[in-house]
Amino acid sequence: MWTKSVLILVFIGSCFSYPSPTKRYDGHSVLQILPKTIGDVHELMSLAQKYHLDIWKSPRFLNETFDVRVNPEQIANFVHDVESLGLKAKQWIIDLQKLIDNTEPTRSRRATSFSTGAFNDHASINSYLDSLASNSRVTVHSMGHTYEGRTIKYIKISNNVGSSKKAIYVDGGIHAREWLAVSTVLYMIDQMAHNPTHDRTIETLLGTFDFYFAPVVNPDGYEYSRTQDRMWRKNRRPVIHGCNGVDLNRNFAYHWNPDNGGSHNPCEEVHSGTHASSEIETRNIQNFLCGHGNLLAYLNVHTYGQYWIYPWGYTPVLPADYRDLDHLGRTAATAIRHTHGKSFTVGEDTRVLYAAAGGADDYAKGACGVKYSYTVELRDTGLHGFVAPTSYIIPAGEETFAGFKAFATELIRYEHL
Template sequence: MRIAVFILVIESVYVSSATPSQQKSFHGHKVLDILPRTESELKSILNLIEEYELDVWYEPKNLNDSLHVHVEPEKLGQVLSHLKKLGSEVKVWIENVQKLIDGSFTPEDNLQRRVIMQRSLNLNKTYYNYSEIMTYLDYVQENARGVHVSQQVIGQSVKGRDLRVLKVSRSSNSAKKAIIIDGGIHAREWISLASVIWMMDKLVFNPRNDPDVKKLLKKFDFYLIPVLNPDGYEFSRTNDRLWRKNRRINSGSNCVGVDLNRNFDYKWNPNRGGSRNPCSTVYSGTRALSEPESAALASFINSLMGVDNGGRVQAYLNIHSYGQYWLYPWGFTTAYPVDRLDLDNLAQVAVTAIQKVNGKRFTVGSSRNVLYLAAGGSDDYAKGSAGVKYSYTLELRDTGAYGFVLPEKQILPACEETWAGVKAFALALAKS
């Protein structure tokens, strides 16, 4: 395995570090596991979640699948008594969220981390901040040999951070069929960003050692967007580990942020798995594509699909955690896409490859399910509006033991299995 090595200018990297006092504490916060047995029970539970502005960690994908919801200590008594009235089956899934967070990542002011950073960027050792990741993109571009790497800024976040795309291709000006992969649309899903950076490293520095990568670059250009929601990601690092949305200041509300994955312009509908309440963690925004981050991605996909580009995008992968799923559209309706079988077949190839690495089982399915709809997702947009045939949402590790707070020691196995899945998927796509 090759580890990329480069020197970082430490002073410029730590300007955004927060003092520990800025960090929101999650002491006494719990995650409940609720098992809704009927559709009407689920509806009542969802109403309760909306009423108390609770944060859903995991949505049930099937009947007899449970819901994980994060509850603040001051709301716990009331929420539990409501659930009791509904007769719901409830257990405490995570006893103390802060305990889970403690020790799950190396703080930026940790001396040991600085020493490691000075020597190298060990991709699999820690979760890097936005500025470190951007430095790494420049490093990749400058040090690529035998493959062509270019960067493009496709827009800016609400707070003005660049949204960068890194293109990996066999030669310059390549205009092959394209695969777009993005990470970090939801701020707290850190493993998603780490996995995209890992893929970048494998594509750029591995073609000589890995004949599969060589094959893939003969067929495809890869467009990788490691940080789609940089403001949210930085906020989740410095202030609130469980932040999900972007950092939009919502007019007329004290609550910040829009859920970018409810903001896309295909069948946008806050009443379907989103919300019109700016305080909700799934706030859909004032209108479709109201956010610069989602608008930038939408226009980037469209530009590669437009007449000048001849509909180049064959696949779009939107990477999240957690739950271990490889999902295809639609999120907005219970209906399946007409080419469901094609999407299902390639997803099966991917999850089989994933399981071979560390034994982790991923489930293939459609984002929609009998119980839970979510409109305004980027996967629905890529397929429904832009016309990308193979559009998927990946939910990486785990199944809830750590949830969003996947510890650093799992970065390596998570990245390895995800890469195996993506590679197998792309090889199968090349043959399709």
């Protein structure tokens, strides 16, 4: 038997009538398993492949959990296999559908009007970005289109629009179901574009850097997760009959390798694509990253796990300048902790435990020479996992933006800009 969960689902008054995604997860559980050794991690990865499980969180370091979603038919056999390894599986989320249902009423705020306190739909987000063009510091651009024809928009924020300073680029939503990543990038955009608190740090940063933000780089997947399948992760291109989508963050053309943390199988959540940069969304992001030679830093924002991690993802070998990346990451994590007390782990992507080739952060650094390239995994550590409630939106925005400002401020000092 596995340990019964301590999770108590918080019921939020369900007074909204709201169309839920069609696909249901009744009786699906999310299990947390604490591996004791690197060998355990590999065994768990093999088990996840055997059962075709949806891995929610791979441990990046020892003493961190492996979180995985299992359906009701699989759970007994899977738990038996886990226990045969001498490990315990704690049933953390008991009924995923209940968690979705009890969290989703807040989604009714998606409405047609944009709000930084809500999970907005893609059309509202693009309208909001367009509306920022009236701000003299903001220009609105397209990175290109998606498989389904949506426009991937980004904005540039600069106090001298014609200038080309060193630049920092932040994007979100490369994984469809990670809505908190999208809302957090939008929060940062709002602060940077409007500076509602007259924060002098923002003016200082704009004196040194240009900023680029793309809140939704996988809009087809994002919309699909809003309307059809809350747990959708990939893009939406049909790959083979019955299985759509490529994991864009395994598809980048720098040491691309499905056997290294990805998958050849189009039905898997981490399908790497048939070849490097096979996906139009990947190519759009790659073109953006390598097309802006002044990029000094890149934050690829995800949920969840509370990490600020740097390359390489494809190999445990550290980049030669890892001390610089580590120092700046720790500066950000300290500022995050001082905001709402959340601890973010800073480190290199694959060190010790986990490899994933074909990630955007590796590509930015390895192929385009963006020195300070990071994957940022936001809240939480598993309580809600990908099903973040709207009550997370503002505090996650605040702490991430505090980390971002501290990071950029320290970058000025550290790089003598």
